Amino acid sequence: MIPEKTSRIRKVIRRILQVFGILIVLIFAAYAGMAWYINAHKKEMLQSLTTELNKNINGSLTIGDMEPAFLRSLPRLSLNLKNVTIRDSLYEKHKHTFLQAEDFYIAVNALALLHGTIEIKKIDIKNASVDLFTDKNGYSNSNVFKKSGTKKNGESGALPELKKFSLDHVDFAIDNQSKKKLFHFNIDDLDGDLDYTPEGFNAKLNLNTLVKSMAFSTDRGSFLKDKIVEGKFDIVYTKDSIAVLPNQLEIGGEDFVVSAGFQLEKSADFEIHIKNEKILWKNASRLLAPNISSRLDLFDLKEPIFVTCDIVGDFNDFGDPLIHVKAKIRDNMLTTSGGMIDNCSFDGEFTNHNIADKGFDDANSAVKIFNFKGDYAGMPILMQQTLILNFDKPIAVGDFSSEFEIGKLNNIIDKDLLGFSKGTAVVKVNYEADIVNYELAKPKLEGTIQIKNADVKYAPRNLDFNDISVILNFKDEDLSISNIHLRSGKSIVNMEGSIRNFLNLYYTAPEKIVVDWKVKSPQLHLGEFMGFVSTRKKVKSVKKKSTRANFTEDLNKLFDNINVNMTMNVDKLFYDRFYATNVTASLFLNDSGIQLKNAGLRHADGNLKLSGTLSQQGKINPFQMNAVVTNVNISKFFYAFDNFGLQSLQAKNLNGYLSANTNISGKITDQGGVVPKSMIGKVDFGLKKVKLLQFSPIKSIGKFAFPFRDFDTISFYNLKGDFDISGEKVTISPMQINSSILNMDVEGVYSFGKGTNIYVTVPLRNPKKDKDITDADELAKRRNRGIMLRLIAADGDDGKVKVSLGRKQKQD
Template identity: 55%
Template sequence: MNKNYTSLKNFWSQKLSRWARIILRGFGVLILLIILLFTGIAWYINTHKKEVLATLTSQLNDGLAGTLNIGDIEPTFLSGFPNVALRLENVVLRDSLYTNHKRTMLTAGQADVSINVMALLRGTVVIKKIAISDAIIDLYTDANGYSNTSIFRKKPKKEKTEKGDGTFPKLKKLTLDDVTFIADNRKTSKLYKFTINNLKAAVDYNFSGWEADVSIEAKAHSMAFNTARGSFIKDKGLDGGFDVVYDEDKETIVFNKKRLYIGGERFDIAANIGVGESGKFSINIENENILWKNAANLLSPNITSKLMMFNLSEPIAVKCDIVGDFNAQGDPLIRVNATVKDNVLTTPGGDVANCNFFGVFTNNNIPEKGFNDANSAIKLFNFNGTYANLPFVMKKAFILNLEKPIATGDFSSQFDMPRLSGLVDEDLLKFTKGTATVKVNFKADIVNYKINKPILSGLINVKNADVSYIPRKLEFKDVSVALNFSNENLYISEIILKTGKSIVNMEGSIKNFLNLYYTAPEKMVLEWNMYSPQLHLGEFMGFLGTRKKTQAAIKKSRKGNYTDDLNELFEKSNVDMKLKVDKLYYDNFYATNAHANVLLTDSGNILVKNAGFNHAGGTLLINGSMAQGNLNKYKLDANVTNVDISTFMKAFDNFGMETLTSKNLKGLFSTKANLTGSITDSGKLVPRSMYGTVNFDLKRGRLYDFEPVRNVGKFAFPFRDMKNIEFYDLKGKFDVQGERVTIHPMQINSSVLNMDIEGLYSFGKGTKIYVDVPLRNPKKDKDIEDKEELAKRRNRGIVIHLTAEDGEDGKVKVKLGGKDKGKKEKE
């Protein structure tokens, strides 16, 4: 058994060795034949170079409306094996109208062409592979639509047979090295220019067309769908590949989705491009993790310049569709979707933290209005985050028309009032308590990427807020307010202000508020209706003085801070108040049923119209104004009727008089006064600053212990009671000029004596009052009721002429000699 097995094994070993020698010999013969064949072909090409070059040129020129020139041809054996490889040098391809436009379609320093051997032996050239290097491919279309690609004549289709078979040569492989590709369409204002460092394409033909696997390493110098707008992906590198499918019937090239690096960023790209009469195309680009600035820099300058005003700190997910027509003028449709989660958005107006939204950009917001900036829109959905420490939500926020941007949307927020310190500096408004709820819809222009002239509709409610207005040192407690925005107007209601002792209920409106806020705050008028059950003016004295400058007014406010805007609003706006107060207090002044119209102007003036009070048993009607400054200048027209003079003088600090005070007078006082003067920021009258005219009437008056009269009494009537004098009806007129008061001629009829007085009374030096005193005792005539008879009796008898003037010690002295005697002495 073992012998048989061994014999069989030896037999087959001998047989296999023999066949191996036969196969090796055959293979060697085949190699030799191929070498001889290639050597023969090389010999043939070298010895028949002109004929081969002519055949090749003729073959390639067949069907061209132009010329293809090849400078030289050389065979290269192994590079095209098993086909014949030819190296073409100095290849130039030009269309028939080259002399008109001077744009050469192809200039190649070197082109390696792989040719089918059998076809070459039959006298035809079938190209299997082309490798082009050091070349420029320039596809040019002039303004009239003529293209140098017209050099290629479209041949009629023939019936297809088997896969890969046909009457036309099939290009299997294409390689480009150091090739500049240009597609310049002057008619549609499109320019594409790329430097292709390396491109390899393997082509497989089928019944419907062909498929290609392409790898590319290149740089984009221009990808301008509209040269007026600039280029996409300008000067960005390209590295990746494509799966390309050509459908001959549909005349389309489809780029299946595949990864491509653009400018170092990883994208998934798909495209559909028409290559026949239709130049329609669509490109889809996706990146799930790209920084905002990197994405913006890939777009055309008109879009990039707008997007670069913003930034997102963390990567976002982006999808972009570009849909257009290579044969059409203008921009293609551009649609970008972005998903933003837990990001920080930086804007010209400030930063938004914890930012989330789904965003859409389109340059064709209204389909029938074309692809342009004016028809572009940025749309944000479910936009939420925190701005200046304030949380907010916008279900929809749109920016329309990027030439003249308009923002529309809704805005809602709920926050504690102290959080407003992120928007408003605490040296202007300081909030220490309270809550706010905001729900508004808005529409606004955008100027320099900031909201301008918004139109709002909606409500802002503030509850139980404590706020300090620092420039005027005003404190308000438990403030509640409802702001209702309706178109351009602002309606303010449900305001309750509480200070230490005062309670003020307010409602008002500002017409054309939002427009004037941004354009002319000095024209803004806040119309207030104010009611207070009790108001202590001392708590509002901050309005008298000039406003303290805030730090924001001295330094430029930080981005996202509205202190400057509000400061300017408070400083320049006008306030027209209709005021009604049940009980009004200020130091010693107390009035009831007060009402007034008060206008606060942007220049710092306070105008008071038709102010009325019940005070000291009588009434006061006042019109006046005050100009704010280092000393506040006032102008006053007052009509006082039947007030208790003692209470009245005490309430007004005796009008700066030091000798005659509220303790010296009793009676019902009426006056008409036109006065100017100064008042301090604390509301105190500045002594000796008053100028004007006072007409007065004192009924049922009494004069108590008035020193000048008492001095006259000591001199002329030592036995009469000059400390307590009753006046029957006292009328007079004073001209007030600072520290001096001119007393117009005035009759004083009293229970003790009658006097005629005129002269000058000074709060300082210069008092000189002339007094004529009839010695007749008024008590003798008290029963006479006839006024004419009483007037005749008044000056009967002896009349003493006296002069009251300053003495050397500064006190008023009385001496004999009246006005007439003084004149005679001078004469």
Template identity: 55%
Template sequence: TASINNFNKPIATGVFKSQFDIQKLNSVVGDDLLKFTKGTANVELAYRADIVAFKLAKPYVKGIIDIENADVNYVPRKLNFKNTSISLNFTDKDLFIRNIRLQSGKSVVMMDGTIKNFLNLYYSAPEKILLSWKIRSPQLHLGEFFGFLSSRKTVKKKKAKNVSFSDDLDQVFEKSQVDMNLRVDKVYYNKFLATDAQADLLLTEKGIDIKNVSVKHAGGSLRLNGNLVHSGSSNRFSLNTTISNVDIKHFFYSFDDFGLKSLSSKNLKGYLFSKTNISGNISDEGKLASNSLYGSVVFDLKRGALLNFEPVKSVGKFAFPFRDLDNITFNNLNGKFDIRGKNITINPMQINTSLLNMDIAGVYSLGTGTNIALDVPLRNPKKDEEITDKKEIRERRMKGIVLHLLATDGEDGKIKIKLNKNRDKTK
């Protein structure tokens, strides 16, 4: 139903009711923005609009739009959703978005959202629109949402009958900010699995602010804050993380050994506590750019073991033929690494194990340039197991014959151990 009052300043009022296939919206919205391929819409809206000064005098809309069983592609970010349901409730000023169900691949997401002062900002200041989401999911596969990592793609528009509406809606998507509060039961990314995930995210034109992220992983927990800035096909990120009581074997396995070649998850055992402050580049597909990491890692590994680690075994089989080289245990190992692209600086640290003790410092390279000094006393640490005085243990630690070694690149690309003839003899 509709009526027009006052022909000198015509105002259209009425109630619009309809049920239709949602594909018909493609010609209105523009299928270069949102492309619907399946679904139905039920609309019941009361409206009031100035027919002449439609843009200047913002229309009044109140009512509900329900969309069911829709398949939709959000073109600028190449995101596809199946079996989507959504309820839009327009009040005098605000827009409430309720009962959303999205499915993308294996991921299922339930969402409720609010936009305060929607109709006013829609026409006058889309950049001030803040869409607040509460998001819940039983399982989320991050690889299916990498469209949010990339900058929003500009799609060449086709000519449409209602270009102005399409352009307005496009500006809202492009300029508005999105505040997300997430609770996810299970999060998957390649080999990584986390449970009880919580996060607060703010999506803007420039990137993503990441706050209050917490997950359970590998028997422990991870906390994270940071941001991601869009810059072409590569995205710059910075992260501060805290890791508590995480099984290091599963942790390294989940992240493909962090690019390390000689050390893998199969060589590690123990429980990791760590704080990191790192930055790097990640592609739109979620791939870490080679040698892009910069920052520092402080770690403490408790009740640990080094298992079948070939660089140690290659030396130990000659120097310590009667000691267990396959299972080297230690109660506590802590240190600090400074990461600069392909090079990882190992700050001076002491390693006290069941096999031997050593002091270590230098640079480990993911390419070429490894140069690590090792001072290794040959005395058997097991001889000091009965000593309880910590001062006496420290004094006896480096007594006897001490090997001064250097780990460097070999001609075959593998790490080689040799005598360190150029060591600092004052130490």
């Protein structure tokens, strides 16, 4: 039984296969017949197809050839149309071909075809270009398609009801010159399935294309320039609109969620929404138009960020659509031209429609940063709101605050310029500034910088300042400086000042900055500020640009060029042996030197008025000084100035009061000492109530000429004279000296080195004999009565001054 059943089953299967084989043969025979039919009637069918399609064309549609393609879309019949060209009626004027396709495959209903009806179910286009062109006057070659009207009985309508379509290696461009828009895509592959609904159709598309241009305004450049877009689209089409449902797309190697909407019936409005939860800043910037990316590329963020972008507009409008970008940055590292900011978090926005009804362009563009937090070189930074407005003429507006240990400034300023140790700083400012060539210009600040208990070393002049406290107040372009307290060694200084137009000049012309200082001090030791005497040491330039190099260079340029107007009031002034009180002075300081004006002080029980200049040229610095000395204690005066370099005449040898006018120039070292042999000038002096005590040269003359007189103490009467100083030599103009012991006439040259040659004429008459005479004329007659002793004080062989008999040689 079993073998019999098996035999029956085999017979049934054999017959089924026979029937199936016959069907396949019949199908192939049918297709072969249709192919024969098509080939046999190619000319007529091609003419029919061309005629049918040209019914909907304002212009011309040509097909080079037509061949059947059996296996391409079974069970439908596929036709391969070769060299399909569609041109509008004005092609000869603008030369833009709407469609040029090497291969244009259409799948048609075979039975309908046999009845002479063309029903197209699928279109595949390969190796083609589509050029939708609109000229400057608004004419478009898309007018090649006639507007669809009311269908007549038997007419299929302008567009067939497609089920599938695909594009393979198609160059697609929309060039609207009237609105300055250019969209250009190299489509590698696009295929879609269409599912028709009563309202329209739903489509599922797969796309792989290279974006050559996506310019909403050709003046501002393209979005997604040379980027590949790949992924799926789910589209809902109605007669009024096209909706692109949210789908993931790969754009330029980054994954985005993209959705969009396009209006069709009454307008050309559109909306495109893009989101990426994890993209690098630079990669996001490269997807935007150059007018936006050029600004964003000034910054960089190390870690990925969250970004959304909305593009809303009208394809028929001139210029850009609304572009609104939002970003969330958390715990990132921000790189700017001024350095890196660690641990930074903020919310950011970009919009090209900052002010309503002001257009969508660079002039109305803005970057907005909210709740910025970060660490800059170890210093915390807070900015509640920062805005960059108007990309045509950019302006930065915002607030800035920070509080930090002042030693952190060593991270951004080189120690060869400034060194910071202890102290704190608190910064709270609002700012506004133009941005020119991506740098701040004409800034305005409102706010304060407060420094407390800081220690600072100013390396170029080797000056140390301790316990500095200061408040900097910014108002527009001006800077006022108040409550400055600092110590340098034993000196205590209180200062306040102002700089007009500081911020503007800081960036444009630092050499024009003038600081107006008011200085008060209970005690000031000039020796601690001798760094101001020498030339300011140059700070080594740093070839490699860095945060520290930039800050150091800017500050060094400021210090190198700044000018200072200073008024001083000092209670007690010390310099080596010199001591003065009630010091007032006006000074002007710049990099080339110091000008002293209207200085007045109490010294040695008298008064001094000084003015002069000091030129800073290095270790040796020229100076010029005018001084008026009034009734100073001559002993204290000589002591204060270290006896003016005299070896024989010391402060201990003098008693009385000195008045003098001096005009002296010379050179001073960077340590404050007078360079030997450098002084040149003139001194006019007067002495009152002067006593010469234990003065060896006079005692030597006395022992030689007047052995019986006491030369230990000599009283002088209203002595006057003038000296010409030239290097190490002092020329003494003829001078009459009247004293209690003797009278003498002196002239000649005194040298601090070699070259002393002084002529002394001494009347031997004892002045005590005439002490009771009050008549000046009579006293003068008696002065020179009797024997005259003529002496010469000159250098001896041993280098010491020797006194001998002699007289001045007469000049020829």
